[in-house]
Amino acid sequence: MASVYKTLSADGSRDKDTAERKNRQRVLILSSRGVTYRHRHLLNDLYNLMPHSRKEAKFDSKTKLHELNELAELYNCNNVLFFEARKGKDLYAWMSKAPNGPTVKFHCQNLHTMDELNFIGNCLKGSRPILSFDSAFEKQAHLRVIKELFTQVFGVPKTARKTKPFVDHVMGFTLADNKIWIRVYQVSESEPGKKKSAANGDDEDVDVAPKKKAKGGEFDVSLVEIGPRFVLTPIVIQESSFGGPIIYENKEFVSPNQIRADLRRAKAGKYNRRSEAQTDSKVRRGDLGLKTHGGRKKEKDPLSNDVLFA
Amino acid sequence: MARSKLKSALDNEKGRNIKLQKQRKLEKTARKRREKNRPAGGDIGDDEEGGIALAEEAATQVNGKSKKDKKSTKSKKNGISQQEPEWETEESDEDDLEGDDDNDGPERHGLDLSRLEDSDSNSGDSEDDLEADEEDEEDDEDEEDEEDIPLSDIESLASEDKGDVIPHQRLTINNTAALTSALKRIELPYSKLAFSEYQSIASDEPTEIPDVEDDLAREQAFYNQSLQAVKDARVKLKKEGIPFSRPVDYFAEMVKSDEHMGKIKQKLVDEAAGKKAAAEARRQRDLKKFGKQVQVAKLQERAKEKRDTLEKINLMKRKRSGADITTTNEEDLFDVALDTETKDSDRRRSGDGKPNLKRQKKDNKYGFGGKKRFAKSNDAESTNDARGFSHKKMKAGGGAAKRLGKSRRAKRN
Numbered sequence: 018m019a020s021v022y023k024t025l026s027a028d029g030s031r032d033k034d035t036a037e038r039k040n041r042q043r044v045l046i047l048s049s050r051g052v053t054y055r056h057r058h059l060l061n062d063l064y065n066l067m068p069h070s071r072k073e074a075k076f077d078s079k080t081k082l083h084e085l086n087e088l089a090e091l092y093n094c095n096n097v098l099f100f101e102a103r104k105g106k107d108l109y110a111w112m113s114k115a116p117n118g119p120t121v122k123f124h125c126q127n128l129h130t131m132d133e134l135n136f137i138g139n140c141l142k143g144s145r146p147i148l149s150f151d152s153a154f155e156k157q158a159h160l161r162v163i164k165e166l167f168t169q170v171f172g173v174p175k176t177a178r179k180t181k182p183f184v185d186h187v188m189g190f191t192l193a194d195n196k197i198w199i200r201v202y203q204v205s206e207s208e209p210g211k212k213k214s215a216a217n218g219d220d221e222d223v224d225v226a227p228k229k230k231a232k233g234g235e236f237d238v239s240l241v242e243i244g245p246r247f248v249l250t251p252i253v254i255q256e257s258s259f260g261g262p263i264i265y266e267n268k269e270f271v272s273p274n275q276i277r278a279d280l281r282r283a284k285a286g287k288y289n290r291r292s293e294a295q296t297d298s299k300v301r302r303g304d305l306g307l308k309t310h311g312g313r314k315k316e317k318d319p320l321s322n323d324v325l326f327a
Numbered sequence: 328m329a330r331s332k333l334k335s336a337l338d339n340e341k342g343r344n345i346k347l348q349k350q351r352k353l354e355k356t357a358r359k360r361r362e363k364n365r366p367a368g369g370d371i372g373d374d375e376e377g378g379i380a381l382a383e384e385a386a387t388q389v390n391g392k393s394k395k396d397k398k399s400t401k402s403k404k405n406g407i408s409q410q411e412p413e414w415e416t417e418e419s420d421e422d423d424l425e426g427d428d429d430n431d432g433p434e435r436h437g438l439d440l441s442r443l444e445d446s447d448s449n450s451g452d453s454e455d456d457l458e459a460d461e462e463d464e465e466d467d468e469d470e471e472d473e474e475d476i477p478l479s480d481i482e483s484l485a486s487e488d489k490g491d492v493i494p495h496q497r498l499t500i501n502n503t504a505a506l507t508s509a510l511k512r513i514e515l516p517y518s519k520l521a522f523s524e525y526q527s528i529a530s531d532e533p534t535e536i537p538d539v540e541d542d543l544a545r546e547q548a549f550y551n552q553s554l555q556a557v558k559d560a561r562v563k564l565k566k567e568g569i570p571f572s573r574p575v576d577y578f579a580e581m582v583k584s585d586e587h588m589g590k591i592k593q594k595l596v597d598e599a600a601g602k603k604a605a606a607e608a609r610r611q612r613d614l615k616k617f618g619k620q621v622q623v624a625k626l627q628e629r630a631k632e633k634r635d636t637l638e639k640i641n642l643m644k645r646k647r648s649g650a651d652i653t654t655t656n657e658e659d660l661f662d663v664a665l666d667t668e669t670k671d672s673d674r675r676r677s678g679d680g681k682p683n684l685k686r687q688k689k690d691n692k693y694g695f696g697g698k699k700r701f702a703k704s705n706d707a708e709s710t711n712d713a714r715g716f717s718h719k720k721m722k723a724g725g726g727a728a729k730r731l732g733k734s735r736r737a738k739r740n
Contacts, residue, residue, distance in 0.1 A: 040515055040524045065582050119509040131583060135591045141573065142580045148527035149556030151534045158506035165514055168527045175524055183573040184526070184564060189553040194539040200549050204557050206572050236572070238557055240550055243582065256505055264505035 040174045045085075045094035045115070047073035052102040058130035059108075060100055062245045066186075066201065067170075068143035069177035070098070079103075082111070082259040089115035096170045097258070100125070107273045110249060111259070112166050118257035121163055123249035124270065126196070131244040138203035138241035140186040145173040146201070147184060153192040159254055159265040160192070186243060195269055197249040202240035522563045528556040618737075 046064050048056060052075070064072050071092050078084065079101060089097050099111040108128065113120035148171060154164040171188055173180055189200040254265035299308075306313045317324060515525060534552045536545050564571050583591075681687070731739070 040520060114513050117512070119513070132587075135594050137588075137591055137595070139581050139583045139588060142582045144573075145526060147556055147560040148525075149553045150527060150529040151552060152530045153533040155529060158503045158510070159501065162506050162510045162513075164529075165510055168525055169513070169515070172525055172527055181579055182570050183577070184560070184569070184571050185573050187553045187557050187560075189549050189556070191534050191536075191549050191552055193534070193536040193545065193548075198545075198549060200546075200553065202550070202553050204572075238554065238561065240554055240557065254506065254509075256509060262502075262505070263500055264502040264509065266500040268499040 039176060040169075040172075041176065042069055042096055042169050042172070042174045043092070043094040043177075044070040044096040044098055044170050045073055045089045045092055046070045046098045047076050047085075047088075048100040049079055049102055050075045050077055051105055052100060052108070053105060055128060055130055055133075056100060056102055056108050058132055059125075059128050059245055059247065062131045063098070065142060066146070066188075067173060068179035068181075069173050085113070086115055086258050096166075098170055104274075109252075112170055113258045114166070114169070115258055118255060118261055119162060119166075119264070120255040120258055120260075121166055121251060122253045122255075123197075123251055124273070126248045126250065128247035129245055134242075134244040134246065136242045136244050138186075138201075138205075138243035140203050140243060141181045141183065143173075143179045143181045144183055144185050145175070145180055146171065147187040147204075148172050149187055149189045151191045154190070159251065162254060162265075163197070163251060164190070187240065195250070195267075197251070199247055199249065201243045201245065203243050205239055205241055206236040207239070208236060521567055522560075523567050523569045526560060526564075528559055530555060 044067060046060060046067070048060055052060070060072075064070055071094055073088065073092070076085065076088075076099065082099070085097050085099060089095070095115045097111065097113045097115050099113070101109040101111060103109065108125040110123040110125045111120060112123070148168055150164055150167075154160045167190055185204050187202050187204055189198075189202065191198045191200075250267065250270055251265075252267050252270050253263055255261050256264050302308050304313055306316065517525065530552050534548050536548050539545060561571055581588075682690075730736075
């Protein structure tokens with residue numbers, strides 16, 4: 018009876034308000050086929066950090082990405098985080114608001130998973146992170162879109178099913194070198210008095226400080242990194258979800274394929290230059306008559322013995 | 328080459344815009360060059376003034392260009408000059424100045440005149456113009472290509488050329504209007520939401536990282552940004568009454584399992600142990616270096632001590648016996664001591680310590696050394712000698728302490 022009463026009483030007035038004010042997000046996390054173990058581990062780490070996410074089996078297509086929309090709908094997800102592996106080494110991350118976009122495609126670099134980073138930080142599985150953005154995200158339109166997407170994808174909504182209370186980790190997004198660097202830290206609080214007294218034996222200072230802070234309810238906050246680490250380079254923003262016109266394209270992005278090809282070509286170029294120089298010098302020597310075969314015949318020296326004493 | 332085709336197609340569509348621009352550019356450079364050359368050409372003088380005028384005339388008359396003039400640039404310029412009359416005079420001036428630079432006035436005159444004579448009739452002009460036009464177009468293309476070549480081609484260029492080339496970038500699309508509309512579509516109503524709903528904070532000032540490659544500074548910047556965000560968020564959350572810090576007795580599943588944390592801890596411990604071991608090893612190495620010297624010094628010291636005590640004892644003995652100390656020679660004392668010592672040491676030898684005569688002869692003949700065999704084997708005397716025997720050593724517990732291994736002995740000293 019109590020529950021019935023509760024639902025009845027709750028329905029009437031509050032629901033309208035709260036529905037409007039609620040932040041409902043669900044993220045579908047999945048990867049394409051051909052990911053390496055590191056990519057998979059990164060995906061697992063993110064899945065662990067995001068209690069509002071739903072993991073799916075590897076997606077089998079790299080061209081028909083629009084099918085992901087249906088998949089998201091199937092699982093009631095309004096965000097999709099899709100990792101696309103190329104050539105078994107490059108990782109691209111697609112972030113999309115599911116039914117009607119926008120979609121951002123990132124190139125994922127420098128990724129280190131929790132497993133390989135031996136950081137001592139740890140946090141509750143399912144606690145909600147604080148998202149810390151660089152203020153540079155506010156400056157440009159495409160960065161604002163990206164920031165909004167990050168907030169919705171990585172931010173855990175209050176009402177998500179598996180969340181735990183308390184805020185014990187922070188996720189940092191920083192723009193540097195036109196790339197977005199992502200770090201996850203644990204928030205560790207310690208009473209400043211203890212720490213200080215351990216650090217230095219000066220009694221007066223230590224006694225005064227904590228009293229002041231204790232009144233304000235302040236603690237010393239420090240961060241301990243948890244992992245994973247990765248860097249995202251925005252490449253393209255599409256207007257709708259996995260489709261639609263391109264509304265932003267990063268001109269400075271050079272695809273890793275291109276870089277590899279350039280490196281190879283540079284090596285080949287070296288060889289080409291050398292062999293060219295070789296043929297050049299051959300021809301030149303031929304023209305000067307320094308060669309036995311081919312080229313110009315050497316002019317007869319009018320003062321040579323053959324001429325003088327013929 | 329597909330690119331260049333595309334480009335030419337585009338040019339055709341646009342008309343001759345690019346060409347016109349190119350001409351403007353050429354014009355500008357020509358003007359500049361002229362201005363630069365003016366002071367240099369000025370001193371060559373008045374007598375050339377007429378020559379220049381003549382040349383000008385010649386240029387204007389000929390204009391279409393003689394076929395003998397093989398310089399492509401010149402033909403090009405003339406082609407252009409027909410198209411744009413205002414530029415013509417400048418162009419001709421330009422030509423003259425080039426002549427001035429060559430610094431052979433009279434010869435130039437001759438050349439110009441000869442050109443005048445040799446120049447074709449007007450009938451040839453139109454053809455030439457066409458050719459010139461074509462060339463012009465080609466040049467345009469080439470120059471376009473030079474202006475931005477694909478990034479991939481840079482590597483194959485020589486290093487000294489690299490500086491001049493601007494790598495072409497992909498077409499930029501940055502549709503701000505569409506971006507803002509997309510943002511508006513998905514944006515959460517932040518003004519209506521409580522902070523605890525989204526928990527996202529933007530820093531007040533941009534995180535500045537001077538060098539991205541500098542790991543330490545970079546990570547420090549990230550850390551500071553996050554720390555500031557945490558502090559701000561903490562205040563806001565406290566205001567909204569949201570529990571922030573996890574109580575010590577709240578246990579729940581963590582992101583990293585205990586197993587994983589154990590592994591990390593083990594790694595830390597191992598690392599610390601490794602460091603300690605390395606330090607210890609280094610200390611040992613250093614000790615070993617000096618150990619030998621120390622040992623030698625110690626032995627010498629011991630020997631000295633022993634000598635001193637013996638001397639003292641002898642002195643005492645003599646005093647007791649009442650012998651005259653002053654008369655005794657130091658050397659005698661030494662000899663005596665030596666004698667007794669030697670006698671003591673080879674007590675095994677029978678008699679007065681000398682082998683038989685035959686042996687002595689043999690020693691003389693073959694050198695001293697004597698028999699080496701059986702030197703350590705027992706004989707009757709050694710068998711009867713029971714001084715080394717101790718029944719204590721045979722008992723289990725009470726025997727002499729076991730000799731430790733070398734490393735432990737080294738440590739003990």
